[in-house]
Amino acid sequence: MDIIDRYAHEVGQYLPPRLRADVEAELRSLLTDSVEEKALLGGVAADDELAAKVLREFGAPKDVAARYAPEPQYVIGPRLYPVYLMALKVMLPILAAIVLALAVAGRFQEPGQPPSLAVVVRATGRFFWSALVNLGIMTLVFALVERAIRQRESAGGAFDPAKLPPVNDPDKISYFGRIFALYVIALLVLAFNFFPGWVAIFVFHGSEGTVYPLLTPDFKRYLPLLNTWWLMAVMLNLAILRQGRWTRTTRWADLALEVFNAVILLLIVTGPPVFRYDVLIKVVLRWFLIFSAIKACVMLYRLVRRRPAEPWART
């Protein structure tokens, strides 16, 4: 019965991955037994209507899952924890590679010099400092997301088996995608508003470094537009996380934000000079603009043809 498959799948979504498949299989078997027995005793068909009655008695998926794995206290729960670990595993090697590349580039500035202990110590220090800052931001973002999801689940209202999403849900969201977006937005807001000097090219000569900022003071004219875009993107991502699934409204809003993004890029590209290396940076931004326009077209196509918003999020 489809409704039992959907129910077992939904219970599995609240369980740690190590338990998921086994509990889902057992639930399917037990619930089918229960429905067939009730149908036999009542002289009625073992259909979805009877199954829905059995499922109502059995309880809401999150309550049932809690009985299988009672772990109520956590900052980052079992649904997000694997994504959190994956994000760290991606972030740490990237940071290490960047720090190593900068250190190597620094040695090329002084080819005759042997690698000194001071350079290694500084590079290691930079790595740990960047790792700590990024770890803090990422943990904070994940904790906020966990809170948003828990609020959604606790405000769920009466459980209705008919509203269970299908197993291959086309409106399933990618938690990794939403969290990565929030993380990047947090970094951008921090850099552009409070530390514009971070938006720069860093060149190291041995243990010393030179910073070449990319923004001129004139760039401030675009900050209200960018901040509006970032604020709207944060609100949309949190709304999607609280709903737990894509809806027509959030998909249209996402498309509108992408178009807004393209308009801001167009304004910057065609506007007066605001960068220190204006011609070069605007060539790069033109490619971003083309990518954004193509992305908006793909999003519109998927929306109109009712294709999944994030096919990679499907199970």
Place this chain on the structure above:
Amino acid sequence: MVMGETQPTARDSLSLELRRGALVLAVLVELRHEEYGYSLKKLLSEKGLEIDEGTLYPLLRRLESQGLLKSAWRVEDGRPRRYYRANAQGEKLAKELAAEWRKLAGVIGKLIG
């Protein structure tokens, strides 16, 4: 009380709490013979102990993870089923709990009068 229906009353919660301890003993005793979840539910029901499926099935998993039950998947009537049975440790605990239960029942019986 049916699980997941409405807010439980204080009587429902206390009654559930009272039965919960006894439930472990009942399950361990019945699982001296191999059963799968639904057949165990029916067996207990026939003997007068009604239990929500939503409570029984997770309990089986917990007892297994505590090393008191062993389980195996088997296909019966064309359907895969997970069969449980108390292991040596589970049987030993069942005997200890049964002794505890008799003692407690005696004391409570005297208290109730």
